[in-house]
Amino acid sequence: MHATEALVEADRLMTLCNSCRYCEGLCAVFPAMEMRNSFADSDLNYLANLCHSCGACYIDCQFSPPHEFNINVPKTLARVRGESYAVYAWPGALSGLFARNGLAISIAVALSVTAFIYGFASAPAFSAPQSGAGAFYQIMSHNAMALLFGAAFLYAMLALTLSVRNFWRGIGGKAAPSDSSSVWEAFRDAASLRYLDGGGAGCLNAEDAPKDMRKHYHHATFYGFVLCFAATCVGTLYHYLLGREAPYPWYDLPVVLGSLGGIGLIVGPIGLLIAKARRAKILTEERQLGMDVGFTVMLLLTALTGLLLLILRQTSGMNALLALHLGVVFALFVTLPYGKFVHGIYRFAALVRYAQEQRAGGAPGLGLE
Numbered sequence: 001m002h003a004t005e006a007l008v009e010a011d012r013l014m015t016l017c018n019s020c021r022y023c024e025g026l027c028a029v030f031p032a033m034e035m036r037n038s039f040a041d042s043d044l045n046y047l048a049n050l051c052h053s054c055g056a057c058y059i060d061c062q063f064s065p066p067h068e069f070n071i072n073v074p075k076t077l078a079r080v081r082g083e084s085y086a087v088y089a090w091p092g093a094l095s096g097l098f099a100r101n102g103l104a105i106s107i108a109v110a111l112s113v114t115a116f117i118y119g120f121a122s123a124p125a126f127s128a129p130q131s132g133a134g135a136f137y138q139i140m141s142h143n144a145m146a147l148l149f150g151a152a153f154l155y156a157m158l159a160l161t162l163s164v165r166n167f168w169r170g171i172g173g174k175a176a177p178s179d180s181s182s183v184w185e186a187f188r189d190a191a192s193l194r195y196l197d198g199g200g201a202g203c204l205n206a207e208d209a210p211k212d213m214r215k216h217y218h219h220a221t222f223y224g225f226v227l228c229f230a231a232t233c234v235g236t237l238y239h240y241l242l243g244r245e246a247p248y249p250w251y252d253l254p255v256v257l258g259s260l261g262g263i264g265l266i267v268g269p270i271g272l273l274i275a276k277a278r279r280a281k282i283l284t285e286e287r288q289l290g291m292d293v294g295f296t297v298m299l300l301l302t303a304l305t306g307l308l309l310l311i312l313r314q315t316s317g318m319n320a321l322l323a324l325h326l327g328v329v330f331a332l333f334v335t336l337p338y339g340k341f342v343h344g345i346y347r348f349a350a351l352v353r354y355a356q357e358q359r360a361g362g363a364p365g366l367g368l369e
Contacts, residue, residue, distance in 0.1 A: 006079040010044045023057040027195040046171035048080035049350040052195045078285040090162035097338035102290025113327030120323045152333040159337035186351035217271030224264020231258035265303035295340035
């Protein structure tokens with residue numbers, strides 16, 4: 001017996017696909033499936049997070065709708081994947097946020113922005129333009145900013161770490177992914193989005209042509225996020241090691257990294273939103289639309305407010321833009337563990353597990369490990 005209807009349907013599809021095996025060369029899901037004779041909930045959650053939802057198997061499948069077998073692996077695994085986030089969330093009491101993620105993000109942004117604007121408006125320097133080194137901290141002290149955002153970030157990292165630990169244990173991973181070769185292989189596949197190509201044929205799009213634009217948009221989004229995080233880390237080192245206070249000149253390293261990252265976080269999310277709007281409805285899991293769009297829009301708002309703050313930081317609009325930007329970033333931090341961000345971490349863990357299985361030559365329960 002399975003815990004949900006989505007898992008029951010996934011079991012049916014994997015059993016049929018395991019008999020056919022026509023799609024075994026498309027991605028990691030089908031070789032991992034073939035290592036199993038039956039599918040427990042943990043197996044199906046693992047396979048669902050291994051899926052990159054490129055849609056190639058739906059196009060290739062001879063039993064996809066309108067065939068009576070009604071095989072739709074991408075949509076079914078997307079539903080299972082979304083449900084798995086709540087199953088392994090930490091703390092479990094907040095798992096319901098995944099089902100209402102779009103609403104939760106909207107409320108978090110509204111409350112955060114309102115709180116920052118209200119708090120900043122009470123500062124004597126809020127109504128006067130600020131410029132030069134330390135201008136940001138005339139409105140909110142660096143210590144207060146570091147304490148507030150540091151606490152939010154640490155909580156997000158703790159919640160994400162414990163949730164992925166739950167997922168790792170749930171899918172039957174070894175006590176710790178200490179196999180460096182498997183970790184490196186998973187890192188390489190994740191960094192290149194190897195399985196978003198659908199076996200090299202490309203992802204499904206409106207014209208059913210083998211284009212990989214979703215892959216490029218994902219790259220722009222991910223590496224844009226990494227560059228923005230790097231800019232924050234460099235700025236922290238500047239402050240504590242060199243005694244240099246933000247804002248920095250446009251040519252300085254934190255600004256260059258943040259600007260490039262911001263551009264990536266505009267191009268990538270806009271492209272992903274367009275691709276999602278054009279994606280064939282039969283492949284789309286409607287119940288996850290709020291979570292998918294909410295997180296993408298949050299990244300876009302973070303980049304837009306950050307770049308506007310950079311451009312207008314020496315004008316009278318700087319103070320209000322700083323409050324807006326910090327409010328959006330704070331909301332992003334506190335909602336990270338309960339939204340679409342977790343899919344990248346779970347997927348990486350699934351890729352590590354897949355690499356371990358490939359090296360071991362089998363899966364638990366088959367006597368091949």
